[in-house]
Amino acid sequence: MENQPDKVNPQERERLMSFIKIMSAIALALGVVSIIVGILVFVYHGGGGYPVSSGVGIWYAFMPIGFGILGLVANFSTDEKTQRNTLNGHYVMSILMLSMGYALAASIQGLVTCSQKEAKCGSNPDEQIALHAILVADVVVGYFISITSMVLHLKNKSILHPDWKYRKGCCGKVEGDK
Template sequence: MEKVPEKVDIQEKERALSSVKTLSVIGLSLGICSVGIGIAVLALMDGASYPLTTGTGVWFAANPIAFGILGIAAALSTNEITQRRLLTGHYVTSILLMTQGYAFATAIQGLIVCSKGDADCGSNADAKAALRGVLIAIIFFAYLVGIFSMGLHYRKRRVLHPDWKGTHCCRSWD
């Protein structure tokens, strides 16, 4: 016997979409700031070598920017099918935000190299160390946004993802 889906409370869905939009704007802002820091580090290279040449801020930003765009588009979409697909993509990118350990590690490594005044950092070591410190904070906050987003999608799954079916561990989701 197939279970009939519950009716979705429109006001609850609007509140959930508003939260998705807020988290997405934060993620998009973090991604844009990360690109700016990555470009600034690359512009200040002047004799630097690995890990400062990796462009961590630039390539890390792809995920928070995608997260932000998908969430904002989902919140603004009026087509149910498109909105469900965008919300699923938003959920997946929130999980992917948690897989950016390499970016975090390279940012920490760059901070350590430059704070020691190592020759690998080249000139402007203090500025590069400060930029890497800010990048570490951005990546950390992106992790937090990912955690909050995953929690939001799970808590509000009945209104955001009414088509999710299956079991979680030993009990049914519904």
């Protein structure tokens, strides 16, 4: 029975999984909003150039959508192995979502560029300002959710990831070995 994960309190696990479900649903909605805003940026392009026409909203959306899907699959999965794998993927996606600094930088740059009524904004600077403001808020909320998710996973790893206790690290040692 060595290297078997400890039994966890099912009520506590269910409570944590409900947090993951809520975060995942919000992230999924953020991803959809990001795609819509990204498309609208191109619709109101009006001869604009970079950074306004970067399409950052469209490609940023893949991270929160992946995060949301993995979290929801983990919540609705009855198979323990599938749930374990999707929770691990959910944790990794929270790290990847936080690493999307370019999305925040490009959307802030578009917001500033359009607020100064530069030619890069094309013929619709007011619409571009609103769209980039929405995108900045979308990415910031996504960052908050990813940080919250990472803290939740790491603080409660004995409940959400009991198998992590027995993983070998870089040097082949199991936690507790000397």
